[in-house]
Amino acid sequence: MNMQDENGRSYDATKPVGVCHGAAEGPSMNRRVLLWVAAVSATLMLVGLGGVDRWLAGWIRSSGIEQSRVFVHGLVAFDTVFGIGLWIWLAGSLALAIGCIGFVWRRESRWPRALITASLVQFASLCTMIVGKNHFGRLRPHEVLASGDWSHVWYAGGSSFPSGHAAFYCGLLVPLAAACPIRWLRALLLAIPLFVVIARMDLAKHFLSDVSSSALFVALYALLAASLMRHWLPSPEPVRR
Secondary structure (H helix, E strand, O other): OEEEOOOOOEEEOOOOOOOOOOHHHOOOOOHHHHHHHHHHHHHHHHHHHHHHHHHHHHHHHHHOOOOOHHHHHHHHHHHHHHOOOOOOOHHHHHHHHHHHHHHHHOOOOOHHHHHHHHHHHHHHHHHHHHHHHHHHOOOOHHHHHHHOOOOOOOOOOOOOOOOHHHHHHHHHHHHHHHHOOOHHHHHHHHHHHHHHHHHHHHOOOOOHHHHHHHHHHHHHHHHHHHHHOOOOOOOOOOOOO
16 A cells, blocks of 8 residues: 655555665655755854844853753763763764664665764765855854953954864754654754754853754755655655555
8 A cells, every 4th residue: 555754755654664665766865854954044044143142142141040050060971971071073983984884784774874974964064164164154052142242253263163063963864864764753853953042042152053053064965965865865764654
């Protein structure tokens, strides 16, 4: 019996769950997820650069929610688990290594290919982030709030724009979420980077446009990867409940 998945693609509902579609039946990742991430991120970046960055940073400081314990301890926990403090390339390198081993071991499985794709997206995102930080030199919110001088925020030797944490977590987890056929797991993979970017703003480390710009180029890189690897990474099989 033919049915349609959330992307509008037809599939045989009589097939066992876990049997992947052929590579020609659709894109390698859920483009709808990536397009939504790109659209929301672009909107928030423009809104932030349009003036909300300053207002939001001031509101967080004056409201007393800055340095909230849930964000402080939660971010430390995630950073420890993902090893970002040890080496920013560690998680992506491990994902790439595990993906390569899995590809050799189970060539027909989707998860090794998803890990390899996600690691490459993260590497590209981190490289873009490093170039952006060196070029724009934007001061962090806590630095601007301390000085009170909003006339000299860009090209001031800072490292706020774009966000490294957002590039790190979104770069690895957003592509995995787009490749994941299980909705609750996809939501979890998206919730982690969302928590991280909110935490970074709460800690006065980043403006709204800092984190949203990183999420934007992650989504664009992931869309590019989905197009280039559509014949290599099969479409996710819809999971029926």
